[in-house]
Amino acid sequence: MRTPADSRAYARHLIKGLPRPLPQDEARRANAVQAGLLASGLLDSNDLGNSPAVAAAARDGLTSLAHLLDEAAPEHGAGQLLLLVLAKREGFTPHPAPDEDQCRAREAATALLDLALWHTDDPLRLLGAALQVHAEETRNSSTGKA
Template identity: 75%
Template sequence: MRTPTASRANARHLIEALPRPLPRDEEHRADAVQAALLTSGLLDSSDLGNSAAVAAAVRDGLTSLAHLLDEAPSGHGAGQLLVLLLAEREAFTPHPAPTEDQLQARGAANALLHLAMWHTDDDLPLIVSALQVHAEEARNSAGMP
């Protein structure tokens, strides 16, 4: 199990490794996101063809992004990530408006979910799992049972 600090580092590396803008072509976009997962250390090169491993890396990436969002207003990263994803999907702007860091985390999360479409049938269980792992890691790091 990772620590929130290690997860934040992974999230920063992931965001930095994602090309801006992402390729428009579906296949090239998926390749770019997978390459960013490799660069961030969330995916091992031996797992490139393994859908279960890529899905697990996407889950870990989402968990890491939630930990990263925990940094500013401490303890609300998972909720922020959900609101940012829903706002993107439903085309509304949350209040207060997202910061540049939050927008980068949202962009990375959307990119991860795009990659997940290539490796899973449904990304909702992946999101739920990522938020559960986030809660468990945050609880463990705080010394709570």
């Protein structure tokens, strides 16, 4: 299992690897997100086109984004990520309004969920799995387990 610090580094590389703005065309957007996953190290080039591997990389990306959000609000990153994704999907702005880093994490998470639509039947289950992994990694890091 990765440590939260490792995950934060992956998230930073993922965010940096995504073009801004992301392409609107679905296929180009999916390719851009896969390129971001490759740049982050969450996806191996041998796994392109392998739906289970891409879905797992998307899940790991979501987990990493939750760990990144933990930096500003320890142990609340998963809740923040969920709120940011739901706010984007439902078209509302949480209070307080997200800062630039939170907006970038939200855009990356939304892009990962869009990609997941191509590789899994249930992207929300993927998000739930990511939040579960986040909880396990957070718990293990606080108890010193590897």
